[in-house]
Amino acid sequence: MNKRMNGLSLALSIVLLGLTVTACSNNSNSDEGKTNDSAASPPQSATASGTGASDTVDPVTGKKMKLMVWSFDADKTNVDGYAMNAIREKLGVDIDFYNSTNDAAAIKEKLLLQIASDNIPDWWTEIPFAEGDKFADQNVAAEIPLEMLEKNAPNYMKWMEKNLGPDPMRYVRRQDGKIYSLPVLWTLASSSEVLGYRQDWLTKVGIDKTPETIDEMAVALDKFRNEDPDGNGKKDTYGMTSHPATDATQQVQGLFSAVFGAYGVWPGATVDIDGKAVRGEIEPGAKEALTTLNKWFKADLIDPEFFINKDANVDDKVISSKVGVVQKSWWEFIQPEAFYEGKFYAKLREKVPNADWALSSGPKGPNGSFGITQGNPMLGTGIQFGKPLEANPEKLAKYLQMFDATSFDLDLYTKIHYGVEGTTYEKKSDGTYAYLPPYDTDESRTEYGIGNFYHAPGSFNDYDFQAPFMTRGDLMDVKNAAASKGIGKYDFMLPFAKPAFTEYQDALTQLTMKTYIEFITGRRPIEDFDKYAAEWKSAGGDKVLAEAQTKLDEINKK
Template structure:
């Protein structure tokens, strides 16, 4: 009995899941081109109509017979079927693994974490994607990769000499996180200079706690809040003041170090314990999750928080604007100022940032090694959607003069009734059809209003710090102990901050960390850095 070929498309980065894969009617996904051979002259041709099965986590906002899909159908000579897939990253992963385990290997999937990617590669479920194929059919994609990752962009996804992925990179990651401070609170408590040092920040924290910055006559505000469920989020701006970056492997003088156990972490924890003891930190940081932090910031209970720079800007500056816009709903006078973090005694500054390799990227199922035509069509569509601004513009905005217009200042505006999301959904356009890869330079005219572009540029330039340079490297020995080490570190950090464990026992904690797998981890990290990163 012939196996049914299933196409899964799971990327949050790819938003709508427009292009999940194509199968020629009746061929069962088998194809005829043997894997590993050079493309036939006609393999890149669009003459043959292919059938596409698209899975979307935005299923309720998509219209398979609408404008954007019809553009893709016509331009790439495809038929399209649309199916839903869970939005939750773990549920999507489970759906992929279930299909593979049942023998119905999907044509393509994306955004798996690297341990899952490594597992599927080792099990032989993933098709090789020859680099020369991408050079031929996705030259703009390749240029973009090399611009941000160097001349060997596949060093993170190559396994045993073969590449199995189209990497998705997030160019904003290394300059993502900043410390947002309520400027209107600084004005209210009489601070006329942006706090730039630890001492100046501590002074602001004290005034935010004691001097009624929200003007309600109550002592019900705190200076700084955070989270204790993530090493990258646990007050890393304070750690950065001492030149250490929790949650990250990074290089110092040719040697790999782990920020969690560097001596500077003890100094940072000493400062945080002092602030906690003096009631300057939100005491509920121990219990906070992301939504708790947002609620406290938006409701005006805290005046400083570490987050992505774009969340402190108006939505029309760059997509999100969550903290800016919602804070203003509660207080129209609310204003934010951004800081890379306080400077420490040696002038060090920054916080843990994000690796630009945010996931393992896009993979193809093993059967596509023998159906090269199918793989090429996917690559062609991804190239066009992501790196042709005119095509992107049509998918998101529709027909110029009917669904949108361009203002004298160069801004893009939907024309009523398409300024309402429900009308865009019916017509089949909108952000859900947006780009597959994150070329923010290409997207800039569409993502940011002209009068806010300087604000965005200034905000983008604020962040400093280091990120985990080994996040995308295959280290099975480390992944076996990662969760245990992370939880051990978080628990001890919290205990040090709240005084449950004396900070003087930090060196003892480091010994415990090493014995729990940390020592072996550092050996593996150095080995993989020397093997992968120094080439």
């Protein structure tokens, strides 16, 4: 896994980078965007034994087949480095990469211009489902025969089945039975969100276990507000905050999701409840959750600025010890060596050396319900291939082999990321990997041409397979324990084309956010909840639910 990607940033990166390939790979002989060929070459070939695949001839050009990968960090990639040579020798192809750009609009515009001029590129990734369907309808995207996929990407198929169950292609198979895209999963999404309590604060105020019920959570919030948990002699801490907004949008699911989960509802997500498509915004349980939150707000237990928070504000309040409970991805609360960056663990300990976190799946409500709204692991259409590859199935098959090998082949994955055992890395007794000097620096790895920037497509991340590469051996239990806390439901409609939702989404979100904030802060009485629910339905919500029910029925029939 490329650790630089997670959550929404992962999805955005895939959109940008995948489209970059499409914008550059149509001309296999072009040098446009190519990295500097003068970059230092590795001291040896990728396969010292010379046991790589024999050269593959492209039946269309009659030349050695050329495949394209991409680079989103040109200054950290080496076109003639060890990783690139490892891929070349494994597959018996020529291979190159192109620099990406962060200008999503320019990338998409160039892609559409190429398609309009009948200069269709080899492949692209992560466009919305509606666009993917259009490309299939307009003979822009190539059909991907299931038997070709099973033969040339068997590890990918096993990974998909592990996460989506039997027949994972049912989500992208069209009514005619054909497949035009490879789903891309971010499997962490469906179990990433947890509730973090400051463990050192719990200890300070005399609470000897992580709160398990909504009532126990209320006690902790009260003590965090009123019993000086940071020990500075001031009443300047709050029990809990939330992050209902990003830089671009408001997100209902970011508004105290764990409290709503205690009452069995999931605002901001369309969920499947016994075959019925449900939006938690208007369910009776939401009224109960809002009643609880209003009670806590009136008692001054909740950050009074919760409704204007963005991620940066939340980070600052957590790291500066202004709040004791927050919902975030589980890896933010543990050591960076255990998984990813460990932001709240590492940065908080810079200020408070003994700070620690207790993680929860959310408090249990009166009926035993609990959980936090999670993310849909399907990020969108996934990968599509250009229509011309239907006439060149050998090349389509080779792309599938490259995607499969760079993501799931242990030998190749190790070469790409770590290089040569005994030279650039050592495998430790606990099964994990460590770079050897001088390759323990980014600069040396860049020169040698290894690291997290070379595998393609870069979005098939099996975290069980990658665990030895990502987690220090003695912290594996810490990582697994934290990951087990991510429990809840997610929006099953996220990846699908949904015209009604697209039309009414902004109005419904604004209505819900405005009204929920009014309910929580007491500006509007909770008794008006039924009036709000009726207004939500009349503002397009009834159409959104009907659309979701139709799609759910289709999925359940497949």
